[in-house]
Amino acid sequence: MMDTEASPKILVKTEDTFHSLFSSPGADVILGSSDHTLFRVHSWTLKTTSGWFRSLFSMPRLNPVSHCPETINLGENSRTLESILRMICGLPINPLTSYDDVDVLLFAAEKYDMPGPISLIRILVMTPPLLDQPLRLYAAASRFGWEEEAKYASTQSLALNIYAPEYQPILRKIGTSAVLDLIHLHRERREGLRRRLDETPFVTGSTVAHCPRCRRVIEHHTWRELKYKVVLEMDVRPLGDTVLNVGLVDWPEAQACWEAKCPNTECTCVLYDKNETLRLIRECIDSLPNAA
Structure with a gap:
């Protein structure tokens, strides 16, 4: 008859091992990691x-x-402890390749009040491949008071639609004041260009417009549609590069605007100077605030 009792489980004790770089017998303190790696370190350090x-x-x-x-x-x-100890012991530091590593190291360095590692991380976040995540950089910079890095990150964020769902988890980790500054920068670029496009020398809606040649009353609907499209694009990508390099050239609204002519069949004057309009819009975008 078979034994129906469960077979006894053999419990194996996990042995702690010393890290190869931190195993000097002369060190007077042993640090243990959460995954059972030991580090011998001098208390003076x-x-x-x-x-x-x-x-x-x-x-x-x-x-x-x-x-x-x-x-x-x-x-x-052990990975985090090794990186931190390398920094404070003057050993070659591990490269930082992701903001997950950056956040963990900054948390540990702040927890143990280690200004040295924090200053090293501050330098490393301004190097590739970490520069392609401006919101993560902005979150770290605003938390630790890195003004120049925060300004740089806010400028780089202008290429992003920060209202998109994928960026909401990052924005929730940023302090209220800092995230409001970032939102204000994005909104001010959109609103700044919108206000400028409603002023002279652009066509405004406050006066009756006439054809510059035959003086016939003109309905500038193509310009209004293009202007509306420009403002919408600035809301999605406030950097404005897609407006200048793509939109004002390829958008159907732009092509309709540049092809618009006076409805007087005896006149057919072209209503808008494409090159001059592009130059003026470029100047407007260049004059907008570019850092929080």
């Missing part, structure tokens, strides 16, 4: 680079006469 460890080591020790290294278990995994 920790005290001089971390306010958190400086405060910790100022407390009375339970066994001051013990010659065994202290073991301090931390919440970070």
Whole structure:
């Protein structure tokens, strides 16, 4: 008859191992990661680079006469601890290739009050491949008060539609004041161009327009439709490059505008100077604010 009892489970204890770069027997502190890797580090290094460890080591020790290294278990995994310890120990640092790594390291450096790693990370976020995520950079820069980096990131964000659903999780992580500044920048570029297009020398709706040649009353509907399309595009991509390089050339609204003529069959004067209009709109976009 078969034994119906479950087979006994063999419990294997996970052994902690020392990291190859941090295994010097002369170090007097052992740091343990959450994934069971140990790091031997000199307490002097920790005290001089971390306010958190400086405060910790100022407390009375339970066994001051013990010659065994202290073991301090931390919440970070071995990858994060290795990167932070490389920075404070003067070793070659691990490259940062994603903002997931940046956020984890910044959290740890802030947690342990380590200004050195934070300053190194501040330099690294301004190098490829991290420069292609301006909202992540803006979130980090605004949190740590990096003014120049925040301005750069806000300028780069003008190529994005920050109202799109995929960017909402990032925006929720940014402080209220900083995210309002970013929204204001995007909105001000759209509204600034809209206001400018309603002023002279552009066609305005406040006066009756006439054909410049035969003086017949003109209904500038093609211009109004193009202007509306320009404003909509600035809402999606406030950088304005798609307006200048694509829209004013290829949009059906633009082509209709440049082809518009006086309805007087004896006149047929072209109503809009394409090249001059493009030049004026380019000047308007270039004059808009470009940083939060």
